[in-house]
Amino acid sequence: MPEMTEDPEAEYDQWFRACFPRAVTIARRVVGPENAEDAALEAFAIAFARWKRVRELPYRDGWVLKVAFHEALKHADRGEPRPQPADPYASSEDEVVLRRTLVQALLRLPRRQREAVALRYLVDLPEREVAAVLGLSTGTVKTHLHRGLTRLRAVLGPESLGGDTDGSFL
Amino acid sequence: MAHFSDHDGRVEALLAEAKDRGRRLRSHRRNARLGGAGVVLLLAVLAAVFVTRSPTSTKVNVGGPTTLFPAGSSVPGPTLPPTPGPSSTGTPASPSSTTTPACQASSLQAQGSWQGAGGSMAGGVSFVNVGKDSCFVEGQPTIELFDQHGQRLNVVAAQPSVAPLPATRVLLAPRSAPASVLVQWFNWCGTDPGPVGAKAILPSATASITVTPPIGLIPHCNNAASPSTIDVGSFTQG
Numbered sequence A: 001m002p003e004m005t006e007d008p009e010a011e012y013d014q015w016f017r018a019c020f021p022r023a024v025t026i027a028r029r030v031v032g033p034e035n036a037e038d039a040a041l042e043a044f045a046i047a048f049a050r051w052k053r054v055r056e057l058p059y060r061d062g063w064v065l066k067v068a069f070h071e072a073l074k075h076a077d078r079g080e081p082r083p084q085p086a087d088p089y090a091s092s093e094d095e096v097v098l099r100r101t102l103v104q105a106l107l108r109l110p111r112r113q114r115e116a117v118a119l120r121y122l123v124d125l126p127e128r129e130v131a132a133v134l135g136l137s138t139g140t141v142k143t144h145l146h147r148g149l150t151r152l153r154a155v156l157g158p159e160s161l162g163g164d165t166d167g168s169f170l
Numbered sequence B: 001m002a003h004f005s006d007h008d009g010r011v012e013a014l015l016a017e018a019k020d021r022g023r024r025l026r027s028h029r030r031n032a033r034l035g036g037a038g039v040v041l042l043l044a045v046l047a048a049v050f051v052t053r054s055p056t057s058t059k060v061n062v063g064g065p066t067t068l069f070p071a072g073s074s075v076p077g078p079t080l081p082p083t084p085g086p087s088s089t090g091t092p093a094s095p096s097s098t099t100t101p102a103c104q105a106s107s108l109q110a111q112g113s114w115q116g117a118g119g120s121m122a123g124g125v126s127f128v129n130v131g132k133d134s135c136f137v138e139g140q141p142t143i144e145l146f147d148q149h150g151q152r153l154n155v156v157a158a159q160p161s162v163a164p165l166p167a168t169r170v171l172l173a174p175r176s177a178p179a180s181v182l183v184q185w186f187n188w189c190g191t192d193p194g195p196v197g198a199k200a201i202l203p204s205a206t207a208s209i210t211v212t213p214p215i216g217l218i219p220h221c222n223n224a225a226s227p228s229t230i231d232v233g234s235f236t237q238g
Helices: A008-031 A033-049 A060-078 A093-107 A111-122 A127-134 A138-156 B002-050
Strands: B108-117 B120-129 B135-137 B142-146 B155-157 B170-172 B179-186 B196-201 B208-215 B228-232
Touching: A008 A033, A008 A060, A008 A093, A008 A111, A008 B002, A033 A060, A033 B002, A060 A093, A060 A111, A060 A127, A093 A111, A093 A138, A111 A127, A111 A138, A127 A138, B120 B170, B120 B196, B120 B208, B142 B155, B142 B208, B142 B228
Parallel strands: B108 B208, B155 B228
Antiparallel strands: B108 B120, B120 B179, B135 B170, B142 B196, B179 B228, B196 B208
């Protein structure tokens, strides 16, 4: 359960400072460094607009990370700009291609499978927290993960996931 | 230490930016709700002036053309002025209201308030209980879009950018304050559909509610390879 303070806005500030870097990391795995910060900002803006309700969520970290993931997917769907060689922070073309391939594969999954895979393997949430964020039982989450990874293997090729289905390729 | 201070300063700037965007989002949502409520009020006044209620309660669609949609759509009844008094405020259901039934499509009237938003079409749909008894709505309705000939547009539900919050049950007293949902429509790359009609389907129902007026704003085509999507929020009070 998140810590609640007397001042809701101060509580938001504290939460932002603690959780924002993680949201940027998640977004970067989907959309690359060029747009990751913007996707994370958008997620926290949505959280601020709904803070009265979001602050009471017992799994609000997972919630905002999931929103950051979706915002990053939106950026990715619009297409990333080609990396500029002069920009030391830009992704290499190989990285962009790899990321786009992964994003396209994720977008082909049914929503629940995509969310479960993203939260488990991009956000690194334990299955119990994934279940809480998605409002599902742990068993259902396991089923979505198994099916999602199986479909990703079919899309990306049998070599992409190695010998097991632990999702470590992500 | 200078590096650490720069980092802190950067985080604080990002924090301020997030809150600024959040305030704008909140303001946008509020305006959408107020816009919807304003249109409902205006129609209520017009209806009060022009619609004469007969003993047989002839149904009149005061919000828009009835020929826009094929048969099967529910036709809203006349809009009447809200009943004054404390009961005119929609309130979240309390334990004492657990016997209140879920609203049926036939007892609701839906009013849209549409505007452009950065290349997309954003708006709010307000649902007013035009039945005789209180009822509740909760969750997210489905919004379907149709071209000027009544053909359904190929628009898919967007993957929610926001994880659904726990559903809030909104109690609707008869002819009282509405429940609202936010709607955003993206990336229309098809032919010009003309004025776009919208129908709302409640989560627990199959019958639809005609949303009036039709949508006159078509979202920009951002990516012809991607489907057109519509993002519908959950019912909120007001």
